[in-house]
Amino acid sequence: MTRVLSPVSGRVVGLAGVPDPVFAQAMVGPGTAVDPVRAPGEAIAPVNGTLVKLHPHAYVVVDERGHGVLVHLGVDTVHLKGEGFELLAAEGEEVTAGRPLVRWNPARIEAGGRSPVTAVVALDATAEALVDVRESGEVEKGAELFSWP
Amino acid sequence: MAQRHVRVLSKVGLHARPAALFVQTATKAPMEVTVAKPGKDPVNAKSILAVLGLDVRHGEEITITVEGEGDAERLLDELEAAVNVEAESA
Numbered sequence: 145m146t147r148v149l150s151p152v153s154g155r156v157v158g159l160a161g162v163p164d165p166v167f168a169q170a171m172v173g174p175g176t177a178v179d180p181v182r183a184p185g186e187a188i189a190p191v192n193g194t195l196v197k198l199h200p201h202a203y204v205v206v207d208e209r210g211h212g213v214l215v216h217l218g219v220d221t222v223h224l225k226g227e228g229f230e231l232l233a234a235e236g237e238e239v240t241a242g243r244p245l246v247r248w249n250p251a252r253i254e255a256g257g258r259s260p261v262t263a264v265v266a267l268d269a270t271a272e273a274l275v276d277v278r279e280s281g282e283v284e285k286g287a288e289l290f291s292w293p
Numbered sequence: 294m295a296q297r298h299v300r301v302l303s304k305v306g307l308h309a310r311p312a313a314l315f316v317q318t319a320t321k322a323p324m325e326v327t328v329a330k331p332g333k334d335p336v337n338a339k340s341i342l343a344v345l346g347l348d349v350r351h352g353e354e355i356t357i358t359v360e361g362e363g364d365a366e367r368l369l370d371e372l373e374a375a376v377n378v379e380a381e382s383a
Contacts, residue, residue, distance in 0.1 A: 171313035173341060196346050204345060212342035222305050267342040 146211045146292040149241050150283045151187040152250075152262050154180035158279040159263060164219045167263040172214065174274050175265035176289050182251035182260075186232065186244035187217055188285055190264060195237045195245065200229035203245055204267070211292055212267035217248055219259040228252050242286050266292055295365035296358045299373050302380035307349035314375035316341045322368050324361035331356075338372070 150156075155178065162168045162177045189195070193207035201221035206212040217229070230247040233239060250260035266274055269292060277290040303311045307328075319326040319338040327335035328344065335358060336343035349355055357372050359365040 166310045166313055171310070171317065196342075197348065204342070206342065214345070222308065267345070268340050 146191055146207050146209060146213075147241075148175075148190045148213055148264060148266070148289050148292060149188070149286050150178055150289045151190050151215045151264060151285065152178050152180040152185060153285040154178045154262075154283060156278045156280050156283050156289070157261060159265075162219065162261050162263050163259045167216065167219075167265070170271065172263075173265040173267050173269055174271040174277070175213075175263065176277050176279060177261050177263045178283055178289075179261050180250040182254065184247070184249040184251075185285070187215060187246045187248065187262070189239040189241050189243045189245055190215055190289075192241045193239065195233055195235055195239050198231060198233060198235040198245065200224070200226035200231060200246065205239060211269070214263070214265040214267055216263040216265070217246060217260070218250070218253045219261060221253060221258060224253075224256070224258075228256075264289055266290075294358060294360050295369060296356060297369045297373065298354055298356050299376055300354050301349050301351060302377045304351050304379065306351045306353070307344060307347065307355065307376060311376055311378050312341065312344050314378055315372060316344055318368075318371050318375045322359075322363065324359050324363045324365065324368065326368070326372070327358045329356045329358070330354075
């Protein structure tokens, strides 16, 4: 069972709450999303595993069962080209769930006219494969968002 | 086997919407579909994890390969369209 933890603290809004149809329509995959607290923070690894991709605005961790989880920090943040994001790990590293990977400030993203809503997506999974997916309510960083048997 | 080289014209590369559409299109086809960057091993085009891991950037060339029974050229057309769904106008 892969337990997927919230990379940020905030309010759970579900994938439908991401103002980007690619995520809102679950085109990338099923999962959920969190509207983060507007304060400087460090986004964490959602699972134990290998940090196979680390962009400033997004990362993918694959656990020992081959389950890949994408964390996408904000909408259209690729266009910031890393500005406002500080990497705290290196691609290819083994990371433990809860380890800080990217330092950022959701308030700054919002001030720049973009949404900081953070999508947490199970890659190559069907919606039916996920269990106990949170869709609402407050969440603390490190609390479980969904599990993936 | 059918193969096509495609230059990725979408500004975000083969990520986000282009990547999702590309994998959706490949997944719907009964054939085997792989995608590769020059000099790298091909990966399964039906896996969003594999395609995001390939990390194709704007301006890079990819090679899409289709194997198996079916209309490979039509599938390649659809895959090329997915790759460049957000292509910048020249």
